Amino acid sequence: xxxxxxxxxxxxxxxxxxxxxxxxxVHKWYGEFHVLKDINLTxxxxxxxxxxxxxxxxxxxxxRCINRLEEHQQGQIIVEGTELTGDLKHVEQIRKxxxxxxxxxxxxxHLSILDNLTLAPIWVRKMPKKEAEEVAMNLLExxxxxxxxxxxxGQLSGGQQQRVAIARSLCMNPKVMLFxxxxxxxxxxxxxxxxxxxxxxxxEGMTMMxxxxxxxxxxxxxxxxxxxxxxxxxxxxxxNEFFNNPQNDRTKLFLSQILSH
Amino acid sequence: MAQGVSNSNRxxxxxxxxxxxxxxxxxxxxxxxxxxxxxxxxxxxxxDNLARQGIASGFGFLDTTAGFSILMSLIDYSEENTYGxxxxxxxxNTLLVAGIGIFFATIFGxxxxxxxxxxxxxxxxxxxxxxxxxxxxPLLLQIFFWYFGVLRNLPAPRDSAMVMESFFLNxxxxxxxxxxxxxxxxxxxxxxxxAIVIIIFMAKWAHKxxxxxxxxxxxxxxxxxxIIGLPSIAAVIAGFPMSWNYPELTGFNFTxxxxxxxxxxxxxxxxxxxxxxxxxxxxRSGIMAVSHGQTEASYALGIKPGVxxxxxxxxxxxxxxxxxxxxxxxxxxxxxxxxxxxxYPDLVLVFGGIVLNQTGQAIEVLSITMAVYLTISLLISAxxxxxxxKMALVER
Numbered sequence: 001x002x003x004x005x006x007x008x009x010x011x012x013x014x015x016x017x018x019x020x021x022x023x024x025x026v027h028k029w030y031g032e033f034h035v036l037k038d039i040n041l042t043x044x045x046x047x048x049x050x051x052x053x054x055x056x057x058x059x060x061x062x063x064r065c066i067n068r069l070e071e072h073q074q075g076q077i078i079v080e081g082t083e084l085t086g087d088l089k090h091v092e093q094i095r096k097x098x099x100x101x102x103x104x105x106x107x108x109x110h111l112s113i114l115d116n117l118t119l120a121p122i123w124v125r126k127m128p129k130k131e132a133e134e135v136a137m138n139l140l141e142x143x144x145x146x147x148x149x150x151x152x153x154g155q156l157s158g159g160q161q162q163r164v165a166i167a168r169s170l171c172m173n174p175k176v177m178l179f180x181x182x183x184x185x186x187x188x189x190x191x192x193x194x195x196x197x198x199x200x201x202x203x204e205g206m207t208m209m210x211x212x213x214x215x216x217x218x219x220x221x222x223x224x225x226x227x228x229x230x231x232x233x234x235x236x237x238x239x240n241e242f243f244n245n246p247q248n249d250r251t252k253l254f255l256s257q258i259l260s261h
Numbered sequence: 262m263a264q265g266v267s268n269s270n271r272x273x274x275x276x277x278x279x280x281x282x283x284x285x286x287x288x289x290x291x292x293x294x295x296x297x298x299x300x301x302x303x304x305x306x307x308x309d310n311l312a313r314q315g316i317a318s319g320f321g322f323l324d325t326t327a328g329f330s331i332l333m334s335l336i337d338y339s340e341e342n343t344y345g346x347x348x349x350x351x352x353x354n355t356l357l358v359a360g361i362g363i364f365f366a367t368i369f370g371x372x373x374x375x376x377x378x379x380x381x382x383x384x385x386x387x388x389x390x391x392x393x394x395x396x397x398x399p400l401l402l403q404i405f406f407w408y409f410g411v412l413r414n415l416p417a418p419r420d421s422a423m424v425m426e427s428f429f430l431n432x433x434x435x436x437x438x439x440x441x442x443x444x445x446x447x448x449x450x451x452x453x454x455x456a457i458v459i460i461i462f463m464a465k466w467a468h469k470x471x472x473x474x475x476x477x478x479x480x481x482x483x484x485x486x487x488i489i490g491l492p493s494i495a496a497v498i499a500g501f502p503m504s505w506n507y508p509e510l511t512g513f514n515f516t517x518x519x520x521x522x523x524x525x526x527x528x529x530x531x532x533x534x535x536x537x538x539x540x541x542x543x544x545r546s547g548i549m550a551v552s553h554g555q556t557e558a559s560y561a562l563g564i565k566p567g568v569x570x571x572x573x574x575x576x577x578x579x580x581x582x583x584x585x586x587x588x589x590x591x592x593x594x595x596x597x598x599x600x601x602x603x604x605y606p607d608l609v610l611v612f613g614g615i616v617l618n619q620t621g622q623a624i625e626v627l628s629i630t631m632a633v634y635l636t637i638s639l640l641i642s643a644x645x646x647x648x649x650x651k652m653a654l655v656e657r
Contacts, residue, residue, distance in 0.1 A: 095561060096563035119572060123568050123572065
C-alpha cells in the first residue's frame with residue numbers, strides 16, 4: 001500500500017481518563033460463524049484508535065456493534081454510561097452521540113448536500129431549519145467545500161462526497177466518530193483530502209475509532225493501533241511500538257505484507 | 262471563422278446515394294408516401310362501400326333519440342335522451358370504475374407490497390400467497406367469480422340482508438339511504454370548504470414553525486379534527502338541514518335510496534384486487550432497490566425508522582416505482598372494458614355495443630371509443646410523467 005504524506009498534527013492532543021466506550025467480553029455470531037470472539041476494549045475520551053487486520057477479521061463488525069448497526073449476542077457494550085441493549089430508547093440515545101462514516105459514503109442521493117447535512121439535526125435534534133443550515137454551512141467550510149452546498153451527491157467526486165459524509169456526521173455534534181474504511185473506495189489522489197479532514201478532527205480532540213489500512217495515518221494520528229484477526233484482538237500497542245516491534249507472528253506477517261509494496 | 266479551413270480539411274463528400282443523411286431522408290419520404298397512399302386508398306374504399314350499403318357516414322346520429330335504457334347512470338338519462346347523452350353515461354361509468362379501481366389498487370398494493378417485506382413471517386407469507394394466486398388467474402375469470410360466484414348468489418330482494426332497517430344487501434345490489442339536502446345545507450358545504458382552507462394554512466404554518474423553532478406539529482390529527490368538527494358545528498347551527506331517503510321494498514325490488522349495482526362492485530373488486538398484486542410487486546422491488554446503506558446511514562445519524570422510511574427510503578423508492586405504476590394504471594383503465602362480460606354499462610358496452618348495433622355507424626362509434634381510451638391513457642401518462650420528473654434524481 002502506498003503511503004500518503006500527512007501533515008503531522010500541530011497541537012498537542014490530549015487523552016483523558018474518562019471512559020467513552022467500554023466493550024466487555026463481546027461475542028457475535030453470523031449463524032454458525034463466530035465473527036467476534038471475546039472482545040474487550042476500553043476507549044477513553046479524546047483517544048484515537050486505528051483498527052487494522054486482514055479482511056474478514058471482524059474489524060467493521062466490531063465498530064458497527066458500537067452504534068448497533070449490528071447486534072452483539074453476548075457481553076456488554078457501554079457507550080458514555082449507557083448500555084446497548086434491545087431497548088430502542090438506548091439505541092437512539094447512543095446513535096445521536098456516535099457519528100459514523102462509511103466506506104461507500106452513503107449520502108442521500110435525492111437530497112442536496114445542504115439537505116443531507118440538515119436532515120438529522122432537524123428531525124432528531126429538533127433544530128430550527130435556519131440554525132441547522134448555519135451549522136451545516138460552517139461544517140462545509142471546515143471540510144472545504146461550502147461552494148457545493150446546493151449540488152447533489154451525484155455531482156461530486158468521491159473525495160468530496162466522503163468529506164460531505166464526515167460533515168453530515170459532525171452536524172449532530174457527536175462525541176465519538178467511527179470510521180469504517182473511509183478511504184478504501186477512493187482514488188489515491190482523493191485519499192489525502194479526506195485524511196487531512198480526519199487529522200484536523202483529531203487535532204480538535206475528537207474521540208475516534210477508525211478501521212483503515214492507511215498506515216501513515218495510523219502512525220501520525222493514532223494513540224493506539226489494534227490488530228484483529230479471526231474475530232479476536234491479537235495485538236494492541238501505541239503506533240511506534242506496533243510498527244517497529246510487533247510481538248505476534250500474525251501481526252508481523254500482516255505488516256510485512258501491507259508495507260512491502 | 263475557421264470554417265473555410267475545416268471544410269478543406271474534411272474528407273471529400275461521398276456520392277449523394279451513399280450519403281447517410283440523404284439516404285435516410287429518401288427512405289423516410291418513400292415510406293411516408295406509401296403510408297399516405299395506403300390511407301387514401303382505405304378511406305376511399307370505405308366511403309365507396311358505405312355508399313353502396315346505403316349507410317350515411319358522419320356524426321349526425323349522436324343527436325337522434327337512443328330509445329334504450331341503461332342500468333346505471335351518474336347523470337340523468339332516460340330512453341328519450343340522445344345517443345350523445347348515452348355516450349356520456351358510458352364514459353362516466355368507465356371513469357367511475359377506473360377511478361375506484363386505481364384508488365383501491367394503489368392503497369392495497371402499497372400495503373401488500375410493504376407486508377411482503379415485513380419481518381413478520383405470517384404477514385409476509387400471506388402477502389406472497391395473495392400475490393401469487395391472484396396475479397396468475399385471468400382477470401376475466403376473477404370478474405366472473407365475483408359476479409356469478411359471489412354477488413349473484415346473494416338472497417333475492419325479499420330476503421335481503423339488512424342492517425338497521427336502512428342498508429339492504431341482495432342480488433340486485435347494495436341499497437343505502439340517500440341524503441336529501443334541504444335549505445340551509447349550503448352553510449355546511451361552506452364550512453367544509455373553510456375547513457379545507459384552514460388545513461392548508463395550518464400545514465403551511467406548521468412547516469414554517471418547524472423551520473423556525475424546530476418543533477413538530479401533529480398536522481394529521483388536527484386536520485381530522487377540523488374537517489369533522491367545522492361542518493358538524495355548521496350542521497348544529499343550521500339545525501340539521503338534511504334528511505334521508507330510505508330504500509323501500511315495493512313489489513319485487515327496492516325503490517329510493519342509493520343503489521350500488523353488483524356489476525359495479527364485482528368489476529371494481531376484481532380490477533383492484535388483480536392490479537394490486539402487480540402494484541405490490543412494483544412497490545416491493547422499489548423499496549428493495551434502495552440500498553441498505555441508505556437505511557444504515559440514516560439510523561447511524563439517530564433518525565428513527567419511521568422518519569427514515571418517509572424521508573430517505575420512500576422518496577428514493579418512488580422514482581423506481583412510478584414508471585411501472587403508470588403502466589398498471591393504464592392497464593386497469595383499459596381492462597375496465599371487460600365490463601361488457603358482466604353487462605356493467607361502461608363505454609364499450611353502451612357505446613361500442615348497443616349504440617353501434619342500433620346505428621350501424623361502426624367507424625364513427627369505434628373511432629370515438631378508441632379516441633376516448635387513448636385520451637384517458639395519455640392524460641394518466643402525462644400526469645405520471647410530470648410526477649416522475651418531479652421525483653427524479655439530479656446527477657451530474
